[in-house]
Amino acid sequence: MKMQAGPVLLNQTSVPGRRGYLPPVSELPASEEELIPPSFRRTTPLNLPELSEMDVTRHFTRLSQRSFGVDQGFYPLGSCTMKYNPKLLEDLASLPGFRDLHPLQDESSTQGALRIIYTAEKIFATITGMDAFTLQPAAGAHGELTGLLIIKAALRDQGELAREIILIPDSAHGTNPASAALAGFKVQKIPSSVAGIIEPEDLKPYLSPQVAGLMLTNPNTLGLFEEKILTVTQMIHDIGGQVYYDGANLNAIMGWARPGDMGFDLVHLNLHKTFATPHGGGGPGSGPLGVKAHLAPYLPVPRVVSTPTGLKWSYDAPRTIGKVKGFWGHFAVIIKALAYIYSLGYEGLKQAAADAVLAANYLQTLLKQDYNLPYDCHCMHEFVLSGLKDNPAGVRTMDLAKSLLDYGIHPPTVYFPLIVAEALMIEPTESVTLDLLDAFVAIMKDLAARAKTTPEQLKKAPYTTPVRRLNEAEAARHPVLRW
Amino acid sequence: MKMQAGPVLLNQTSVPGRRGYLPPVSELPASEEELIPPSFRRTTPLNLPELSEMDVTRHFTRLSQRSFGVDQGFYPLGSCTMKYNPKLLEDLASLPGFRDLHPLQDESSTQGALRIIYTAEKIFATITGMDAFTLQPAAGAHGELTGLLIIKAALRDQGELAREIILIPDSAHGTNPASAALAGFKVQKIPSSVAGIIEPEDLKPYLSPQVAGLMLTNPNTLGLFEEKILTVTQMIHDIGGQVYYDGANLNAIMGWARPGDMGFDLVHLNLHKTFATPHGGGGPGSGPLGVKAHLAPYLPVPRVVSTPTGLKWSYDAPRTIGKVKGFWGHFAVIIKALAYIYSLGYEGLKQAAADAVLAANYLQTLLKQDYNLPYDCHCMHEFVLSGLKDNPAGVRTMDLAKSLLDYGIHPPTVYFPLIVAEALMIEPTESVTLDLLDAFVAIMKDLAARAKTTPEQLKKAPYTTPVRRLNEAEAARHPVLRW
């Protein structure tokens, strides 16, 4: 009965001649015809929608109301660390002294911004136990690529280009193998042990002179701390390899342990996870990369250096891999992450990790009564369930996820990691109240019960969302990607 | 199936010890006990809710989602001029140079703010045809009170306190008689003519030496222009009375006609209607009052005056009624209104009025086919329907209003003005698209049809709102006004 049912696209409400914004215009008399030679002038019609400010405001307000973020409710999306994004951070990033800075301004006019970059690099290094950081990478995967290109460059310098294998656990996030391939490596998958972590014994068969390095997260994607990490990193070092830390899971251990101390040579951070910068519906993120001293010469240029006359950009890095991104990285995101770190301080970061781990274990304890828990031990910040225990009707993880939508909860990550059947990966983060956790447990128990009593209901969920279950296969078969 | 059904109050999710904001605190060593004598110290427990920033954000985000403003959809609420509120206005009002100004700062540090007040007064005077303005009143009703107190003070000066009657049409807004009473006047109701406007002949019987003045809106609350306004104001002047213009309906005529030129002596504006400042769910508004020169000496103090050394506050007004409000009025609202006026310019204001009137007449033309139109002539910016034409099941205006909610439309004003049975007062404003008007007409026609086919459905509407039809009588019988 709603006035506008279904999606109304921008172009469908366009009316010729309507204006949404009057830009400032040059008062100079010259015309398009005088200034642009005919062969370059647009002859193709420019079919952009024509809307008033009210139309645009209502349209995007409506789209926002058909979206769901952390501010809307519980978001235990495993591997994504959907913690609360403090509002302060937005205000700071939009201070005119940051927002209106052109990246190519003279350093004398950007000392505050350079100070932020310099400080953030140092703080990230301290938190991770690394020696040097670059803030250039735009996201986690980009940090990975940067790190792998650095390994590649170092190998070239050492005449070791035959080392072309990167070892990656089978539970790893897809960006790990994809980044390795993009950097020109071959990917060798390492199977997980029965306990869910890497056993040094199991790793041995893969060690060879062709190995350039190993990529790991710790805690790993099952949410388990790699207990034997010191042995593992030592083994890789012993054969001349580098160990790369995928920082997506740092939220579990910040303040408690540092990848650098575990023997990792490279680390990327996901500021849009661990450091509370909002995810924006899929970005922008920021994926700073840290390295130990032996790899520092390869970091992208330019680097901020401290000189007697102030902070400066320096391109003086003969072994650099070059640039991985235009300008200097996602500066506005870095401001937010740094402000978050200052807000919490060391004790706060440590408590955040402790709360995230505590909340995950609390849920794990209460949910394993009704759901399969393949790796039954204390977890870190997240854990992976493997479908329902008592499931005569074969309710699938996807059905559970879609059913959660009707309770106003964003579902956990589903079908990842790939090594767990019917995986349901739950990461509550520290941004939870006990009431919320208890309510979630009650709902999950309710679903377990309903899976037995009214399974067909679950298989057709959701019911209360703006659209029902969508046909993804159809979308891929006949792609409609624009109006 | 929602996780949080029904209202969850702030205090219901409170947990002792939780913090939502850490204020800056004085680092000085003294304690409460040393500084405040025991007899003044709080012993009563302070039961405020204890929530984290996330809790508060989610709570109020959720409350916002259970509210409906102009940005959410069509809002043809008669008498309220719910036009679009441009986003620019908010940005300007929160510039630190305005937002962080203390009202008692020395004038040398507030020249820009005084300039805004000075300019706004002049522009309002120009638009309304008055000689002087005060920006002190906080809303329309407050402007009325200020105007009536001015009339009272002038009468006292003239030794005319026997003039204690204010004439007010029966169609007037409730604030008119309430304000008159508050200012110590007696209210004499004037019945509307069959044509919906004041006939000089009908007014005559009420003219007496006891009359202090007449309050009118023009166009009136039926949306009709008082054609004989020059005669009417002349008649009041002839008996020594003042004529007050309730500016709530100025949106119909701005740029086309000025109350001052119609013979009005006092005018208030509703900046939160005519000049696009947002209504905020019921305020803050702003109700500047303008007067003709003979009443200017009575305006509230202080006044901004231009001096060779800049703009200054002046309290030099021996006949002033005094202050009607703390400080100088709703400055932040005035900024917004002034920015709106500058954005549109004279031609734009005039076009806004023309569009508002055009849209109202367009709807009136199309809706009168199915709804009773008691005053069938061209209207100005709004018009009043009197229920359904063909209504065998007795569907009431309230049922129509509640049914509109299910279409995602804010209902028109209902049961006002009181002189029209089953009144449905429709004011589309200029913030409409033709598509939207046509969609509204289609829905209203649909309702007219459903009133015949399935009237019981309409009588139980709404269905899709967060709550169903609420029991207002119960609320008044057993008032529960706090947790």
Next chain:
Amino acid sequence: MGHPYLPLTDPERRRMARVIGLQDPSELFAIIPETIRAQASFELPAHNEWAVKKLFTQWAAENTPCSQMISFLGAGAYEHAIPAALSYLVSRSEFLTAYTPYQPEFSQGLLQAFFEYQSLIAELTGMDVANASMYDGPTALAEAVLLAYNASNKREFIVISGLNPEAQQVLQTYTAHLPVKMHYLALREQEPEVNASLAPLLSGQTAAVIIQYPDFFGRLRLTKELLNLIKESGALSIIYLNDPVCLGLLEPPGALGADLVVGEAQSFGLPLSFGGPYLGFFAAKKDFLRNMPGRLVGKTTDSDGEEGFVLTLQTREQHIRREKATSNICTNQALCAITATIYLSLLGPTGLKEVALSTVKNSHYLYSQLTRIPAVQGLSPEPFFHEFVVGLPTADASFFPKMKEQGFFPGYQLPTGRPFSTNACLLYTSELRTKDEMDRFCEAIERCVP
């Protein structure tokens, strides 16, 4: 014309006119007499967004806001830290662009927020009920006095000295035409005990006594004994608060026996904004519920039995009762009330106490440091709260400009003789003031006085 605020286009306008049966939309204005129409035009070009922004930014730059200074201005408007989450939440357009919630099913969020606001104000003041807001503190006081006047049928009022002069002036304007008598109980600063002076003024004709808490000069004078004295005389007590942050530390007036508690809640998250919009609050004993001005939100149930909120007891209001309404107020300060609700939710009891205590600590430190300066005269004997009065060397016309140059707003210069002699300044120390800033302020004053 194509303007972003005017969605209709010329072809659409023509099409609409044709449906109405007109040649041209402007015919709709033919009803306005020609002579009138001719006079309506004036010169003002349209400005694009950037141009408007530039103009207003320029005007803003002609001001020196407190945020660029070290300010000791209070006197009814208070600088505080405003949480970032508050600014974000209150600007959500579902709140910002809504009208008064006359359609409750579409406005449950707003109504719940007002209900929560009423609850918080009642809780803080220790009263039974609070309304959903008034224009500001001074008008709230005026309405409280009118309530007392109408409810008691008595005609005398006593205003105890130390009332915010803005509130006093508004009260005077609102009551000037009424047959009431206002007694102003002027107390010298050496006279901290109110009761003895008040007793002789109280009579069976006294409708109400008005007391500010803490008073305009920061003094703490409200006691249970005083309120008992008033109650015994048969008069009502009306307590005025300039700054309810103090209730984080002070015993609430309700607990002391007050009948009506009103005031200004700008401190709860509203920016200074050169004086407005602010937020008047109005709390009362439940006996006065049906005499209260303004909107009230109540809890009820819907046709399915679910809980919900509505505007209630509307028969008090102007749109129903017209000239017999308890007040003429219609549009009030709804969004400001939501602001206060969010502020209090974020601060919580601990945060509110911390803010209050910081201002008190700061004021006492600054008072002690200032009064060490020979040229400064201490005029606030204990007990005072977060405002105090000192004699500053303001006889020297260059004092304020000199201080401003050094980055200080030294406080509010009191009019001579009300009640202090010359050169008296009222100072307020927000939680934002640091010890270092206060020390530098004292040094600057010493430098100013040769």
Next chain:
Amino acid sequence: MGHPYLPLTDPERRRMARVIGLQDPSELFAIIPETIRAQASFELPAHNEWAVKKLFTQWAAENTPCSQMISFLGAGAYEHAIPAALSYLVSRSEFLTAYTPYQPEFSQGLLQAFFEYQSLIAELTGMDVANASMYDGPTALAEAVLLAYNASNKREFIVISGLNPEAQQVLQTYTAHLPVKMHYLALREQEPEVNASLAPLLSGQTAAVIIQYPDFFGRLRLTKELLNLIKESGALSIIYLNDPVCLGLLEPPGALGADLVVGEAQSFGLPLSFGGPYLGFFAAKKDFLRNMPGRLVGKTTDSDGEEGFVLTLQTREQHIRREKATSNICTNQALCAITATIYLSLLGPTGLKEVALSTVKNSHYLYSQLTRIPAVQGLSPEPFFHEFVVGLPTADASFFPKMKEQGFFPGYQLPTGRPFSTNACLLYTSELRTKDEMDRFCEAIERCVP
């Protein structure tokens, strides 16, 4: 500790630990080797919101932003007026705090916005399809080259001079380890005709030719003939745009026959923000749909037959295809894409044209005025667009500081010899620049040169 970002309280923590079967929550970290734990601590106190704000405001104040200056900086990052409605809408938390829309039923708004973004980019560039965003222009270019490399199985590329040096450097980094050969076609400024120089370099081994439009120096060189020449050689054409605002006036590359069109869309409503986050766009002929990197949103229907949107063709992506994915990109620039969508919706075709035309008018005026100054050397023969090169008296080390003092950022100083000789500066004139500002800039330069 009670911190606003940590909702759990100590008693709750203890209660939770008990449910898990622990004495103390910290036991959960016992699994981390002691030696490691010991090293993790460092000194950093918690700061309250006000303190953090103060610190960052201080850092912000140590910068001189373009908004305080009259800036002629462009070179890949462009100052524009950003509509107020845009800033409000894009900061709504339903957009801001959401993850990638993996659960489409909860994310129809986001998905529709991305679908609209794809449509607008495709429309503007004249291409068949566009993806839902890339990190920025330079990485989008690198990915386009990788696409051409993988799709063509050829190993040679030709980069026509005038490519944004940032993009060129990133391209180099991304391809350094690959067996590709990059030819750089260096053209002197007197050589406006590209075709003749390009022809001899093209061969059956050429995978793609990369051309910027307008080029880094503002020159217009992209023609249908040039693209035909490339097509005939069997190579792909990759067009790079620094600033798609130009497409308000210029014929879109798609209409000229381009295969891949990529670039930087920061101009569409994103603030300068010292270089990021910006917005890479990636548009292609439909032949390359299944080779494209990044996310794609497609239309489909739900189980009731209603239209809806989903992420689609995900088999190209890393989370499915892992090491065989078309790219490793995962988190992209979603919110920036929404920003661009809102910007274009507000501007519409007329607004976009007005912005483009204003920059062109301004640049041609400024070029003509500057080149009248004897000390200034004109280095941009027509046709150029909204950027141009002049020789400024920058040999004098005090030139930039002097100009800054007078409120000007005179433009971007080009590295000597690439391709201009010494003292060359690249200037951009946004729609914000007024004639008066440009005249004052010329005067300031004249004053600078004795």
